[in-house]
Amino acid sequence: MSLESRLNRLFAGFGYQKFRMSKFEEYDLYAENKDFLTSQQLITFTDLDGSLLALKPDITLSIIKSTSAPRRVYYNEMVYRPRDHHYREIPQAGIECIGTVDLYREAEVIALACKALACIDEDYVLRVSDVSLISAFLEERQISSVYRNFIIDALAGKNADYIRSLVEKKLVSEDAGAFLIDLIDLYLPLSEGVKKIQKMTETTACQPIADHLKELAAVLAGFDVLDHVFLDFSLVNSMEYYNGVIFQGAVRSIPTSVLSGGRYDRLLKKMGKPYDAIGFAVYMDVVENSRSMRRTHDGDLAVTYTAKDSPKQLARIIRRYSDAGIRVQAVRAEEFSEPERWKEVMTMREAKKEAGL
């Protein structure tokens, strides 16, 4: 079964509804929400009535735009984004859960992310972080906004030496530096990680966030996915987009992340919807591109024939093999090359004899 259909079955199994949409969207949607797009470059064109349209660079915005009541949906669509100086058509699958996102719903979406990763490769890891913890910490310590982005970059790159240099230059206090370095070094299974982060944040403004992560771990245990979930605060990218728990998934067989998601309540507020939201996307293109190139054979059997052979007889032979579940193709003998692409090669006469016709 293809990955797409396995994911569809998984999401539908949890009561998510398939969301289908047009490839076109009004340009204004993106102009108003450009902060939430990974790139400002869109493929735009004018509709027959003069209105400006764009090929969708993003699925989530369109889903929220059309949402007027709580809903849980999944999708399998193409998005159009620039990559390496060219526009590309990129397949994306994912889910969005819009409404009241309580602890259970949050955990369910993360558990679904785990199960989606398991559809790609059983050997997977989902890293979880909470972006509000870092913002709360920087806020509480009143760290100058000049250094904030550098600190966030250092967290994202696990660059503890950079934090040390800030401490040396007395731009960050020693204990704030020690906290940030601990945060950089923290990479633990969620069940252990939450204990550590609770200890680290005791009596600080970050404590409720650590407590929330602990509760989340408990619910994830109920979904039996906790073994694969790790706590990692280097996951800070796209802090513009997300506001709470965020996560990113990887599998052993693919060297880059294949799934990412999180809480994005801010986007709903901005679009005037009275709901919370959480969701994730699977990078279908990354999975597809890292599939091993070497398929052993194009088919089981190639039957070679010439202009002199009877087409009627050939049809009977081919049908016999195909009915038996053998991947077979008839090939003109003069066009036949690369016999190594087939498990077996026979002339029409041999195939007829072998089939007992």
Add this chain to the structure above:
Amino acid sequence: MINVALPKGRLGDQVYRMLAEAGYRCDEMLDKKTRKLVFENAEHTVRYFQVKPTDVGVYVERGAADVGIAGRDILLEYEPDVYELLDLGIGKCRMCIAGFPDFHDDTDRPLRVATKFPHIARAYYEELGRDIDIIKLHGSIELAPILKLSDVICDIVETGSTLKENNLVVHEEVVPVSARFIANKVSYQFAHEEILRMKNALAERRGK
């Protein structure tokens, strides 16, 4: 097994010696006559690749190598999405703006900057709000101001002797550079202990 991308040349040799001391030996690496590019040690705990220094980030970002050694200049220029786990404190130098001693910036027109590092140069001058014209070269950068191809150069300065011989001086320092131990973000998850062991071994031996 951990895959290590080492930059060809002096820096790579220096880091290899640090790793060999820490138990990641592979004697074949020392054979200067060999044309092999991949070296694996007998215990199969480590495999080294020797690659062009500017390519180390690519090998690590795309997971062909789990870890690698790259100069800070390369990381700033190409911005690979990797973890920068350790400053090795070796291969120290400075990214500088250099020109003739009597160079005076005429803000009436864009400044012509010759460099191998267009991204770093652009970011530096953008922050200063100075309009520049980048002239991307692949080597012999010092020649550019001499032939009036550019007003200044943005390049790595180690001892400053090449500048001196060409009658050029440093005008501004852009950023200090040293070698970094980098890791692929997914390898960090799946080979966590092996990568940390190597990082700690290097941390104990790093130059100060």
